[in-house]
Amino acid sequence: MATKLVLFVSVMVAALALPIAKGTSVVVQVGPSFVPCSINGSLGVNVTATPAFPNAQVQLQCGAVVVATTTTNANGVFSFSLDFTQVFLSAGVGLSNCNLVVITPLSTCNPTLPPVGVLTSSIVFVRTDVLGVRVVLIFRAAGFRYIPPT
Numbered sequence: 001m002a003t004k005l006v007l008f009v010s011v012m013v014a015a016l017a018l019p020i021a022k023g024t025s026v027v028v029q030v031g032p033s034f035v036p037c038s039i040n041g042s043l044g045v046n047v048t049a050t051p052a053f054p055n056a057q058v059q060l061q062c063g064a065v066v067v068a069t070t071t072t073n074a075n076g077v078f079s080f081s082l083d084f085t086q087v088f089l090s091a092g093v094g095l096s097n098c099n100l101v102v103i104t105p106l107s108t109c110n111p112t113l114p115p116v117g118v119l120t121s122s123i124v125f126v127r128t129d130v131l132g133v134r135v136v137l138i139f140r141a142a143g144f145r146y147i148p149p150t
Contacts, residue, residue, distance in 0.1 A: 026135045030060060030123055031079025033141035035072050035102055037109035040146060052076025053102065053109045053119075060123075062098040084137065098123055100141050119144040 035058065037051040053076045060068040060080055072078045100121045106113035121141040129136040 025133065026084035026137065027081060028084050028137050028139065029079065029081045030100070030139045030141070032077050033079065033100070033121075035076045035078065035119065035141075035144060037076070037106070037113070039106065039113055051109065053104070053106075056102050056104040056109070059101045059103055060098060061101050067098070100144070102144065106146070114146075114148070117146055117148040120147050121145070 035053040035056050037053040052072070052074075054072055054074045056072045056076070056078075058070055058072060058078045059066045060082075068080050068082050070078050070080055100123060102119035105115050106117065106119065107115040121144045123139040124142045126138040126140055129138060
């Protein structure tokens with residue numbers, strides 16, 4: 001929890017400290033990230049042997065609010081790119097409270113896996129890129145883990 005607080009404060013300080021001119025936009029980018037078809041989300045020793053989770057719906061949830069939804073490609077890879085104000089205003093909580101949630105049942109990619117529960121991952125700040133009048137805050141998935149239903 002302390003790590004998420006530090007991440008949130010760091011991102012906010014970085015975003016506010018940049019000399020943002022009128023017309024500059026701040027973009028939150030997550031990914032590209034890989035969703036494994038695995039109950040423990042582990043990539044194992046041989047990453048190429050880890051099966052992908054194709055066509056899985058992935059949500060960016062901040063607090064209890066779904067901010068964005070996308071679908072993994074055939075290789076189990078997804079990404080998000082959205083305006084920072086969309087994240088901040090719709091969730092009202094900031095990025096420290098955001099997680100990635102795979103809502104497609106695991107049994108979809110492998111019938112021997114549970115049909116209920118979700119894969120979830122926190123997001124990790126990678127870097128800030130300044131591209132002309134765009135400031136891009138880049139994140140990635142920290143690693144997916146299975147959360148059984150409660």
